Amino acid sequence: MKKIYLDVCSLCRPFDDQTYARIRIETEAVNLILSNIRLGKYKLLNSPVHIKEIDAITDDFERLELLKLLQIYGTTPKYNSDFLRSRTEELISKSFGIADAAHIAFSEYFEAYFISCDDKLIKKCKKHSKSIECMNPIAFCEMENLK
Secondary structure, X not given: OEEEEEOHHHHOHHHOOOOOHHHHHHHHHHHHHHHHHHOOOEEEEOOHHHHHHHHOOOOHHHHHHHHHHHHHHEEOOOOOHHHHHHHHHHXXXXXXXXXXXXXXXXXXXXXXXXXXXXXXXXXXXXXXXXXXXXXXXXXXXHHHOOO
């Protein structure tokens, strides 16, 4: 079963302003990925970074929905904190933000597809992480031929 690591930007896409075409299309892609996770086709991995970021969301409905989603469908495998801390620091030294660096480090550690709606982050991820595939939700759906 393929492992997927959706960053919080992607998880929040359905709650963003849907008047923009790109956001609507990315929302559909995220929902398609999530529906396939619910069907057991993919395994959704999450980390403490997800919880920390989601806890900071001020909209109560959005925050609770995302936490529920991760609780029901996500899993946090055991991990090596020292490795993750070291890799996160290495990525920070390459101009990644703290949360982005930690998300990528977890995705690498779990050997999962890293999916984000942040174009700049995906570009940096592709440059600095050769061990995982980084892409936006639309590209993942196209690659997997999800319909």
